[in-house]
Amino acid sequence: MEIQDKNADVPKRAAALISGGLDSMLAAKIILDQGVDVEGVNFFTGFCVEGHTHAIRKKDRSREKRNNALWVAEQLGIKLHIVDVIDEYKDIVLNPKHGYGANLNPCLDCKIFMVNKALTQDVLDRGFDFVITGEVIGQRPKSQRADTMPVIARESGAGDRLLRPLCALNLPPTLPEREGWVDRGKLYGFHGRDRKPQMALAKSLGFTDYAQPAGGCCFLTDPRYAGKLADLWDARGERDYDFDDIMLLKVGRHIRPAPHYKLIVGREEGENNFLSGYRRRFVHLNTVSHTGPLTLIDGKPKQGDLLLAARIAARYSQGRGAEKVSVSVHHPSGVTEELRVEPLPPTELEPAWHVGG
Amino acid sequence: MASVVTNQEHPPGGTARLDARGLLCPLPVIRTQDKIRTLNVGDVLEVVATDPGVLHDIPAWCRVHGHRLLTTERHTGSFYFKIKVTP
Numbered sequence: 001m002e003i004q005d006k007n008a009d010v011p012k013r014a015a016a017l018i019s020g021g022l023d024s025m026l027a028a029k030i031i032l033d034q035g036v037d038v039e040g041v042n043f044f045t046g047f048c049v050e051g052h053t054h055a056i057r058k059k060d061r062s063r064e065k066r067n068n069a070l071w072v073a074e075q076l077g078i079k080l081h082i083v084d085v086i087d088e089y090k091d092i093v094l095n096p097k098h099g100y101g102a103n104l105n106p107c108l109d110c111k112i113f114m115v116n117k118a119l120t121q122d123v124l125d126r127g128f129d130f131v132i133t134g135e136v137i138g139q140r141p142k143s144q145r146a147d148t149m150p151v152i153a154r155e156s157g158a159g160d161r162l163l164r165p166l167c168a169l170n171l172p173p174t175l176p177e178r179e180g181w182v183d184r185g186k187l188y189g190f191h192g193r194d195r196k197p198q199m200a201l202a203k204s205l206g207f208t209d210y211a212q213p214a215g216g217c218c219f220l221t222d223p224r225y226a227g228k229l230a231d232l233w234d235a236r237g238e239r240d241y242d243f244d245d246i247m248l249l250k251v252g253r254h255i256r257p258a259p260h261y262k263l264i265v266g267r268e269e270g271e272n273n274f275l276s277g278y279r280r281r282f283v284h285l286n287t288v289s290h291t292g293p294l295t296l297i298d299g300k301p302k303q304g305d306l307l308l309a310a311r312i313a314a315r316y317s318q319g320r321g322a323e324k325v326s327v328s329v330h331h332p333s334g335v336t337e338e339l340r341v342e343p344l345p346p347t348e349l350e351p352a353w354h355v356g357g
Numbered sequence: 358m359a360s361v362v363t364n365q366e367h368p369p370g371g372t373a374r375l376d377a378r379g380l381l382c383p384l385p386v387i388r389t390q391d392k393i394r395t396l397n398v399g400d401v402l403e404v405v406a407t408d409p410g411v412l413h414d415i416p417a418w419c420r421v422h423g424h425r426l427l428t429t430e431r432h433t434g435s436f437y438f439k440i441k442v443t444p
Contacts, residue, residue, distance in 0.1 A: 044383055067383055067410070070417040080421050084387045247381075277379065 011037040012181040014163075015118040015128040018042050018080060019217055020068025022198055022210045023134030023166060028076055029205055030165040031132050034182045038132070040080040041118045042069040045089040045110075046246050047219045068211040075207070081121065086243055089113070093220065094239050098151075103226035105218060107143035108151065111135070115156035130161040130176045137167045138192040146170075166190045166198070219250065227356035228254050235259060235299065244278065248298070251275060253316070254355035257308055261299030262355060265316050280332060285313045288338065289326035292317025307339065314343035371397070375404045378435060382410035386418050389440070393424065396442050401427065404438040411436050 016028035018040035032038045073080035092113050096106030111133070118131050135144050135152075143152070149171060153162045160174040163182065168174070169189030177184040190197045202210060219225040228249045233239045235256070248264060251271050256262035266272035272294040275284075282296040283306075295313040297305075306329050314325035320343045329337045375392045377385035385406040393402055404415065412429070415438050419426040427439040 044387060048383075067386070067414045067417065070386070070414060070421060073421045074417055078421075080418075082383055082387050082390060082418075084384070084391075 011035060012129040012176065013037045013039070013127075014130050014132050014176075015121065016040050016078070016132040017114055017118055017134070018069045018072055019134070020072055020211050021134070021217065022195075022202060022207075023136060023139075025072045025076065025134070025207065025210060026198060026201055026205070027132050027134040027165045028072075028078065029207075030187065031163070031182060032076060032078065034186060036176075036182060038076070038078050039128075040069065040073045040076070040078050041114075041121060042080055042082045043085045043089075043114055043117065044082060045218070046086040046243055047089075047093075049217050049219055072210075083117065083121070085113075085117065088117075090241070093241075101141065101143075101221065103221055103223050104229055105220040105226070107140060107221075108148055110218075111143045111152050112155045115152060115158050115162055119156065119158050119161065129181065130163055130174070131156075131158050132163050132165060134166060135164045136190045136192075136198075137170050219246075224356035225249060231256065231262075231355045235262065248275075248278065248296075252293075252296075255312060255349075255353045256355050257312070257350070257353050258305065261297055261301040261305055261309075263309055263312055264296040264298060265313065266293040266295070279330070283332065284330050285310055286328045286330070287313055287317040287319060287325055288328050289324075290314075290317045290319030290322065292319065292325075306337075307341065308344070310339045310341045311344040312349065314341050315346070315349065317343070319343060370399045372401045372403060375402060377404060377406040377411070379407060381408045382414050385411045386414045389415060389438075390418065390422075393422075393440070393442055398442050398444050400442045402438075402440045402442065404440065406436050406438075407434060409436070411438070415440075 014031055014036050016024065016038050018024050018028065028038050028040065069082065070080055092106050092109050096109040098108040101107050115131050115133065119128060137144060137146050137149060153159055156162065163174045163176050164171065165187050167190050168184065168187035170191055173184055176182045232241065232245060232249065251264065251274055252267055253265040254262055255265060264275065266275050275294045275296055278296060279294065282298060283301060284297065285295040292313060293316050295309065297309055301309060310327035310329065313327055314320065317325055319325035322343065324340045325343055327339050327341055329339060373392065373396055375388055377388050380388065385408060389402065389404055396402060416426050419440055424443050425441040427441055430437040
């Protein structure tokens with residue numbers, strides 16, 4: 001007598017990693033169209049480009065403000081679980097087993113972490129049968145290579161429950177394909193950095209709007225941001241960070257005249273408002289006689305450093321051409337002092353002081 | 358939503374509150390999602406937040422998960438939402 005799988009008629013469930021970009025949207029759509037019950041998972045690491053910076057910078061507020069992962073889920077008609085992994089992700093950033101990419105991006109470890117988290121998410125009554133990603137062999141130099149694809153599958157614990165619908169035909173059949181949960185004949189064999197196949201597929205599936213470019217969603221791939229993070233670690237003498245640290249690295253000009261302190265100078269009203277939320281924790285400066293930025297001083301400035309800090313703050317104020325600018329210096333103790341300073345001429349602002357280039 | 362379970366600490370039909378002021382998106386959405394997981398079907402969650410991004414993200418999240426957004430209000434730089442938890 002043939003033993004029937006009591007769950008044979010239950011639709012299989014797949015967790016789709018949804019970044020908000022095109023590839024993960026297509027991957028989820030391909031599997032969704034095969035009758036699989038797909039739910040999206042999106043991880044918030046703290047380094048995501050989306051959201052925060054758009055909220056902070058006033059110049060970005062004119063853009064349509066949408067969370068692309070949520071938007072993708074809505075287009076696909078699937079649920080999306082947004083998971084806060086800020087604390088857990090720290091170990092990935094600080095101790096990547098497979099090292100960094102071009103900057104401080106631990107892409108391979110990141111992908112392993114996310115596939116594992118998706119597979120073991122406890123947000124649902126029962127787990128997922130397999131995980132879908134929008135990976136394409138050869139598309140990313142660090143994590144999306146022929147030799148790293150098996151590493152991600154193995155080290156995430158997903159094994160052959162990890163399906164990459166966009167490049168599946170270039171890989172051995174996975175469990176969902178072998179078991180007939182999905183039809184391998186309806187999967188794709190994309191490879192390389194050319195985006196045209198994905199764009200053509202998007203068009204054929206009726207998607208005319210999607211976020212561009214795919215994959216550019218992490219600050220750790222940004223050389224300027226990575227430079228600021230490396231500078232933070234150098235200045236503190238330890239590789240560590242908290243959430244506020246990585247938020248502040250996204251905002252303002254970072255100027256380090258000396259190893260023991262740096263200035264974070266707001267570039268516009270939105271950034272000044274954001275920095276204002278942190279002002280009580282830092283020595284901070286306001287220009288009084290002229291409209292100007294809010295400047296935080298991170299580190300341990302000495303009394304003599306405040307004069308240079310004030311001159312730099314004045315240099316970025318409306319009084320940059322004035323003979324003197326009044327600058328208020330506020331200490332966390334509540335003490336405030338006012339300095340009359342000559343704005344620092346651009347020629348005296350050392351290029352090397354600009355953190356992150 | 359499959360993850361909404363009966364919670365003895367919150368009788369059905371109750372009202373819960375979430376203060377997400379000062380958080381930038383997507384954190385208000387994440388906190389809303391996590392709070393709703395602790396509530397019962399029929400409960401109402403009142404959320405207050407300050408990031409204008411919530412005006413887009415919280416309604417989108419409700420649509421994606423099928424929860425009913427009852428009201429959206431704005432007062433002096435804060436945004437207030439009432440969300441009814443649905444199955």
